[in-house]
Amino acid sequence: EVQKHSVHTLVFRSLKRTHDMFVADNAKPIPLDEESHKVKMAVKLRTEYGSVLHMPTLKENMREKGGPATGDPYGHKQYSGNQGQELEYMITGTHPYPPGPGVALTADTKIQRMPSESAAQSLAVALPASQSRLDANRTAAGVGEIYRHAGISERSQPTGMSVAMMEAGGNKNSALVAKKAPTMPKPQWHPPWKLYRVISGHLGWVRCIAVEPGNQWFVTGSADRTIKIWDLASGKLKLSLTGHISTVRGVIVSARSPYLFSCGEDKQVKCWDLEYNKVIRHYHGHLSAVYGLDLHPTIDVLVTCSRDSTARIWDVRTKASVHTLSGHTNAVATVKCQAAEPQIITGSHDTTIRLWDLVAGKTRVTLTNHKKSVRAVILHPRHYTFASGSPDNIKQWKFPDGNFIQNLSGHNAIINTLAVNSDGVLVSGADNGTMHLWDWRTGYNFQRVHAAVQPGSLDSESGIFACVFDQSESRLLTAEADKTIKVYKEDDTATEETHPVSWKPEIIKRKRF
Numbered sequence: 001e002v003q004k005h006s007v008h009t010l011v012f013r014s015l016k017r018t019h020d021m022f023v024a025d026n027a028k029p030i031p032l033d034e035e036s037h038k039v040k041m042a043v044k045l046r047t048e049y050g051s052v053l054h055m056p057t058l059k060e061n062m063r064e065k066g067g068p069a070t071g072d073p074y075g076h077k078q079y080s081g082n083q084g085q086e087l088e089y090m091i092t093g094t095h096p097y098p099p100g101p102g103v104a105l106t107a108d109t110k111i112q113r114m115p116s117e118s119a120a121q122s123l124a125v126a127l128p129a130s131q132s133r134l135d136a137n138r139t140a141a142g143v144g145e146i147y148r149h150a151g152i153s154e155r156s157q158p159t160g161m162s163v164a165m166m167e168a169g170g171n172k173n174s175a176l177v178a179k180k181a182p183t184m185p186k187p188q189w190h191p192p193w194k195l196y197r198v199i200s201g202h203l204g205w206v207r208c209i210a211v212e213p214g215n216q217w218f219v220t221g222s223a224d225r226t227i228k229i230w231d232l233a234s235g236k237l238k239l240s241l242t243g244h245i246s247t248v249r250g251v252i253v254s255a256r257s258p259y260l261f262s263c264g265e266d267k268q269v270k271c272w273d274l275e276y277n278k279v280i281r282h283y284h285g286h287l288s289a290v291y292g293l294d295l296h297p298t299i300d301v302l303v304t305c306s307r308d309s310t311a312r313i314w315d316v317r318t319k320a321s322v323h324t325l326s327g328h329t330n331a332v333a334t335v336k337c338q339a340a341e342p343q344i345i346t347g348s349h350d351t352t353i354r355l356w357d358l359v360a361g362k363t364r365v366t367l368t369n370h371k372k373s374v375r376a377v378i379l380h381p382r383h384y385t386f387a388s389g390s391p392d393n394i395k396q397w398k399f400p401d402g403n404f405i406q407n408l409s410g411h412n413a414i415i416n417t418l419a420v421n422s423d424g425v426l427v428s429g430a431d432n433g434t435m436h437l438w439d440w441r442t443g444y445n446f447q448r449v450h451a452a453v454q455p456g457s458l459d460s461e462s463g464i465f466a467c468v469f470d471q472s473e474s475r476l477l478t479a480e481a482d483k484t485i486k487v488y489k490e491d492d493t494a495t496e497e498t499h500p501v502s503w504k505p506e507i508i509k510r511k512r513f
Contacts, residue, residue, distance in 0.1 A: 221248030305332035323361030347374030389415035433462025
């Protein structure tokens with residue numbers, strides 16, 4: 001019996017067959033038309049080198065003295081100025097200039113010094129042989145070379161090389177290089193992730209999540225005002241901490257000391273000693289809800305960001321506010337720290353991302369490419385790059401100056417959180433409960449997940465507020481609006497044959513902001 005498929009499946013299979021049939025011809029250059037190419041190159045030569053065609057050429061550039069160069073496909077006349085003598089170097093005098101300020105430049109008043117013979121000889125001696133030849137080339141721009149290379153067709157060069165690479169004085173002329181449109185490289189294959197555990201216990205939205213450095217347990221903060229610590233292997237509740245008087249918006253566990261830091265909408269930033277399970281420090285200063293926090297990886301510094309449009313840097317031990325990072329014009333939604341410069345990165349509801357100088361407490365770079373609020377920023381664990389998430393796009397950037405790399409388009413929702421692992425799997429979690437998984441290098445979206453809400457919850461309570469990989473990067477934990485924590489793992493049974501990459505090498509627009 002023939003298995004029935006939906007129209008969508010049949011159309012997709014037909015598309016894939018068509019793509020596989022023509023993939024070998026994809027992005028191949030159109031055959032070169034010799035006649036039009038000659039005309040084009042002749043026009044370019046006249047336009048770009050017209051000012052130097054009258055200059056003498058070096059003897060080594062002449063195939064036959066006084067005649068056109070052999071291999072010149074255009075039959076142009078060769079300009080040979082000094083036919084009887086060999087030109088080793090060429091030194092010209094200064095430009096005409098008046099004898100004093102305010103004097104009009106006329107034939108009577110102009111001064112123009114020519115170099116003396118001894119000075120010219122000493123200059124030629126001072127230059128190494130190769131350098132003097134290059135300088136001569138730079139002055140008299142090897143017309144023979146230009147003509148000789150102009151007619152070389154693309155067939156004699158490997159694919160992707162320039163149509164005709166001309167060298168004028170050792171400098172490659174980029175104007176004559178045929179640039180090929182960039183195509184997306186084939187993405188690395190990643191196994192799909194599947195849901196394997198749902199942990200419930202909170203009585204409100206789970207707003208934040210962090211895994212401790214030893215990978216034994218993880219911690220969550222919730223709208224029920226509690227912080228809960230869970231066993232990572234079994235998913236069992238180990239401990240509940242109370243103390244915040246409003247929603248807990250950020251938690252992080254220190255790798256340098258047995259401390260847990262938390263912040264919330266009650267404007268409080270707390271340091272918990274995990275040996276006594278008590279608050280030992282408060283960090284006072286924010287004027288409104290504190291939305292996120294991060295620890296510096298190498299020094300005892302805590303950074304928090306708030307709805308009061310600032311980020312603050314705190315000395316963990318003394319509780320002193322080292323810097324107040326002001327500059328954003330709306331709530332600062334996320335903050336990240338790293339050991340390399342720039343050490344602090346913030347994303348804000350004013351649509352900008354700022355890279356900060358930790359020592360000076362000032363902005364190094366402001367990135368204004370996003371059109372909507374930036375609620376999530378994530379740093380790649382191995383590359384010197386980072387990504388930012390906003391409803392308009394996920395964008396990738398290069399440190400230290402925040403150079404734009406590419407857009408990851410397709411997750412059309414309010415992106416609350418981003419996570420990335422060393423294998424190059426980027427996860428974006430959104431307010432509508434959808435989670436997209438991307439290949440970091442190519443920006444290919446290889447999986448989309450929308451897990452069902454907990455029984456008894458409304459569909460509108462489908463939302464992901466935070467996600468994080470555990471320390472082994474084999475588990476993905478999400479904090480959700482249905483009051484649960486969901487745990488995902490890679491599907492061990494999946495192979496590249498059972499889950500092929502349905503990818504086509506489309507031309508990508510890297511500079512679309």
